[in-house]
Structures are given as C-alpha cells and as structure tokens.
Amino acid sequence: MSAQAGMPAPTRIAAQLPPRRYAVTEPPAQRPTWAQVDLDVIAANVALLKRQAAAGALMAVVKADGYGHGLVPAGQAALAGGADWLAVALVEEGSALRTAGITAPILVMTEPPATAIRALLDADLTPTVYTGAFASALAAALADLARGEPLAVHLKLDTGMRRVGVPQAQWEDALRQIRDTAGLRLQGLWSHFAVADEPDNPFIAHQAEEFRRGVAMASELGVPADITHLANSAGTLHLHDDQHDMVRPGLAVYGLEPTPGLFGDLPLRPALSWWTRLSMVKRLAAGESVSYGLRWTAARATTVATVPAGYADGVTRALSNLGQVVLRGRRVPIAGTVCMDQFLVNVGDLEVAAGDDVCLLGEQGGVSVTAQDWADWLGTINYEVVCGIGRRVPRVYLGGSA
Ligand SMILES: Cc1ncc(COP(=O)(O)O)c(C=O)c1O
Structure with missing residues (x-):
C-alpha cells in the first residue's frame, strides 16, 4: 500500500458528488415493490475510483445485470463517469450492451463455448483466452470469416486463484500460441486476486509478484501486452502498487464495500x-x-x-x-x-x-x-x-x- 501522491482531499471530492436522492419515487403502477437506482451515483462512484486509482484507465464490471442494478443503465452510467472499458461474464451480456448502442470496448471475462464465438465476433466483444482449445477455435472462426484484422484478445494468467486462467506451468506455451497464431493479437494480459479484500493477506503480494513475472515473460517472448490489469474493487482501493495499466472494479462501482471499512475516506455510496x-x-x-x-x-x-x-x-x-x-x-x-x-x-x-x-x-x-x-x-x-x-x-x- 503506497501513499497516493496527488490524491485530492476528500472534501473536494465530496463537493463534486450529486445530491443524495434517497427520496422515494412513485412505484410502478402494477406493483408497489421496486428497486431505485441512482445512475448519477454510479457515475460519481466511477469518477472517484478512477481519480484515486494509480492506474490510468478503469474497466467497470457490469456482469450479472450490473450486480442487480441493470446491465445497460449501469454500463451507460459507468461510461458517463469515465470508465474506459466494460467487463461482462457472458457473451449475451456483451451483446445486450451493444444492442443498446454502447460502443466502448467490452471484455468477456470467461471463455464461452465455441458455439458462442460467432455472436462474440458479431458484437465486437473482446474475448478472454486461457485454453489452447479456445484460442484455436477463435482462430478457426476468424479464418472462416476471412477477417483482415487480427482479433485483439486478453490472456488470463492464473496467479493463484485456480478458478480459470492459464496455469503457471503453461504460461509460456499459451503466450507462444497467441504470438504464433496469425488471427490473434495479444492486447491484454490479466489476472484476478483471490484475497484482495483481506489487505493483510500475504497471498496478495504473491499473486502480484506472479503477475509481474507473467508480464515480463510476455515481453521476453516478444509478445508484450498493450494493457495489463489485475485489481478488482479491493485492489483499486488499497493496492496502488499493483494496478498496472487499468483497474477492474465491480462492487465499488455500485457504492458497496468488499469489506466493511475498505472505502476509508472515499465518499462512495450505494446507488441502489x-x-x-x-x-x-x-x-x-x-x-x-x-x-x-x-x-x-x-x-x-x-x-x-x-x-x-x-x-x-x-x-x-x-x-x-x-x-x-x-x-x-x-x-x-x-x-x-x-x-x-x-x-x-x-x-x-x-x-x-x-x-x-x-x-x-x-x-x-x-x-x-x-x-x-x-x-x-x-x-x-x-x-x-x-x-x-x-x-x-x-x-x-x-x-x-x-
Ligand atoms: C474476473 C473478475 N474481475 C473483476 C471483478 C470485480 O470484482 P469486485 O466486484 O470485487 O470489484 C470480478 C467479480 O467477481 C471478477 O470475477
């Protein structure tokens, strides 16, 4: 955790927040049970997160219907607040954002089945890759379509969470495969913390170190990534040395704390x-x-x-x-x-x-x-x-x- 040089004083930030709007709106006509989402709060939360992050760019995670807030409105609000990218779990989530007219880059964070590749390409989504089989399936689909441009992909390295991602022993092979596949271009390299919400857990530093090793390996193999990203909300809030090019918060975008107290003085607040x-x-x-x-x-x-x-x-x-x-x-x-x-x-x-x-x-x-x-x-x-x-x-x- 490093000091944040140039971080604006919280009072100055607070002055820029929209007024509190907990006032109850009229319920929908059919049913007096409703959830209210203040989109200006989502935008303000994103702006605050981006300003205090050490990384220059922010990818707002809007999967799972924008954590229940509504996929498209949450995505639009996050972009209005300065998000550079959006992230989803599923191709259909990304397609829905495109259908709504969102043109910002969208990362799909898990590999879909090969049957979804055509929809992924049609919606101009950026795939995450972590298996050789999926990389090959992508390349085959691209060859069928005779696309001129290589497809930008983000390779996910498993640095210790062991959920999805390229296992450490296979990093070199995976990087070589992308480097040597004509239709693919390594745009992003990323990983995910398992315990970022436990600031004192030494496994954070272990994963961060492993990720640095992966980034260096990519450069050494002649396939450097344009964008590297690692930090979820907790990482965005307190791991200023390990944010690389872009942070990737979800929960904090909606004004919720991954762990009570993690917001510190930052006046993020719930949108819903x-x-x-x-x-x-x-x-x-x-x-x-x-x-x-x-x-x-x-x-x-x-x-x-x-x-x-x-x-x-x-x-x-x-x-x-x-x-x-x-x-x-x-x-x-x-x-x-x-x-x-x-x-x-x-x-x-x-x-x-x-x-x-x-x-x-x-x-x-x-x-x-x-x-x-x-x-x-x-x-x-x-x-x-x-x-x-x-x-x-x-x-x-x-x-x-x-
Ligand atoms: C791969 C990945 N990145 C980022 C996030 C955002 O995490 P958080 O909501 O804790 O900020 C998630 C959320 O589950 C995720 O799965």
Whole structure:
C-alpha cells in the first residue's frame, strides 16, 4: 500500500458528488415493490475510483445485470463517469450492451463455448483466452470469416486463484500460441486476486509478484501486452502498487464495500435502494402466530404488518424471523416465515398504515438497512444480496439520461 501522491482531499471530492436522492419515487403502477437506482451515483462512484486509482484507465464490471442494478443503465452510467472499458461474464451480456448502442470496448471475462464465438465476433466483444482449445477455435472462426484484422484478445494468467486462467506451468506455451497464431493479437494480459479484500493477506503480494513475472515473460517472448490489469474493487482501493495499466472494479462501482471499512475516506455510496409499501396492518393478541409454520408468536398484544415482497423477489426465506426493514424511520423485525410474495413485520405499538413506504435496502428517515446487514444476517456477502434482487422487481432509474 503506497501513499497516493496527488490524491485530492476528500472534501473536494465530496463537493463534486450529486445530491443524495434517497427520496422515494412513485412505484410502478402494477406493483408497489421496486428497486431505485441512482445512475448519477454510479457515475460519481466511477469518477472517484478512477481519480484515486494509480492506474490510468478503469474497466467497470457490469456482469450479472450490473450486480442487480441493470446491465445497460449501469454500463451507460459507468461510461458517463469515465470508465474506459466494460467487463461482462457472458457473451449475451456483451451483446445486450451493444444492442443498446454502447460502443466502448467490452471484455468477456470467461471463455464461452465455441458455439458462442460467432455472436462474440458479431458484437465486437473482446474475448478472454486461457485454453489452447479456445484460442484455436477463435482462430478457426476468424479464418472462416476471412477477417483482415487480427482479433485483439486478453490472456488470463492464473496467479493463484485456480478458478480459470492459464496455469503457471503453461504460461509460456499459451503466450507462444497467441504470438504464433496469425488471427490473434495479444492486447491484454490479466489476472484476478483471490484475497484482495483481506489487505493483510500475504497471498496478495504473491499473486502480484506472479503477475509481474507473467508480464515480463510476455515481453521476453516478444509478445508484450498493450494493457495489463489485475485489481478488482479491493485492489483499486488499497493496492496502488499493483494496478498496472487499468483497474477492474465491480462492487465499488455500485457504492458497496468488499469489506466493511475498505472505502476509508472515499465518499462512495450505494446507488441502489429497495422499497415496497405495506399492504395490510392488523393487531394480534398475545399468543397468536403468523405465516407458514406459525413460526412466530406474539409475546404480547402487538401490531403486525404485511409487506408485499417475498423470496421470489430476493427477500430470501432465510431472513425468516431474522431480517429487519425500515418503516416510519425505525428498524422493525421480520416476524415468521418469509413467503414467496409476502412477509410480515412486527411493529409493536408503532402507528403504521397500509400504503406506508417500507425500506428493504437503503435509508429512510436517517435509519438505514444495508446489503452488508443482510449479508451479516444471512452469512453471505453483500454481492450476493444485490445480485439476488429478483428479476420481477422493477428497477426505477434516477439521474443519468433517464
Ligand atoms: C474476473 C473478475 N474481475 C473483476 C471483478 C470485480 O470484482 P469486485 O466486484 O470485487 O470489484 C470480478 C467479480 O467477481 C471478477 O470475477
């Protein structure tokens, strides 16, 4: 971790952020359960990340429907904030970005099956390569198409995560194969950290060193990459010596921390909040139970309210008798089993009414419930929480060109 020379003071950065827009928009007509995404916040987050990064360029990761925020709007907002590249996991994600008119370079971070190569080429996506078989399949497809220009590819080196990437023992062969394949040009060389969110883990330095070795090997073999990239959000935030030419953040683009506290003074903030409105309110007597399995029983007379969102929307059933929401500026607990479309909350003697706004994620009246809270309750990570917001929850966009 090196000092960041020239990093602007946080107060100056803060002055450039858009105003907070946690105000609730009108829900879509059909259903009072919706997720709000402030595209100006995504753009501002990207601008902040790029300014504080040691690397000159930024590739915003928008796979998995922009981590649940919406693929195309997230991609557009990231580009508006200064992203130079976008990254996706799947060819169809890249094709959808192209269909929406995005012309920026797009990296597909995993090798697709050979049957997707034609779609990849048609959409002018940049493939990641890490097997000889895929490199050969690409070359064969290019030969069939009789393309004049060689195809720019990014070679992924496995530096220790051992998920996908060229295993260390095969780096030299892989580099030679790309060098010697007429239709391919090595544009990028990259790798991925396994533990970047644990700043003190020595495996970070090990992987960084291995990656430097791979970059040097490429040069020695006469196939230097134009762009090298390694750092995810955590690496972008705290590994300033190992960012190479481009950082590759995902989660931080959306204003979420890979590890609590990792943002430090950097005023990144969540772009997404998730809302619904109470559908029913009722008073229970002591001893009365609610929902499937009758797994929650009122210890005393109390008010329970029905919330029209359920596990089919991403309010996972494991939150039964566990999670909390914000209602009238107070945290209230989920009572009983979360159902497919609904759950209940115990509000005690709080005055509430059908139609009241319920904040599932975000902030209401200065009280917040975060994706990290959900992750803590569920024993998972905030990534999974936002990716888990169901497809049937409409996304309502603020800012951007919306
Ligand atoms: C290969 C790769 N690069 C970058 C990222 C972005 O990581 P993060 O969301 O932690 O910034 C991911 C996310 O899973 C990834 O798989």
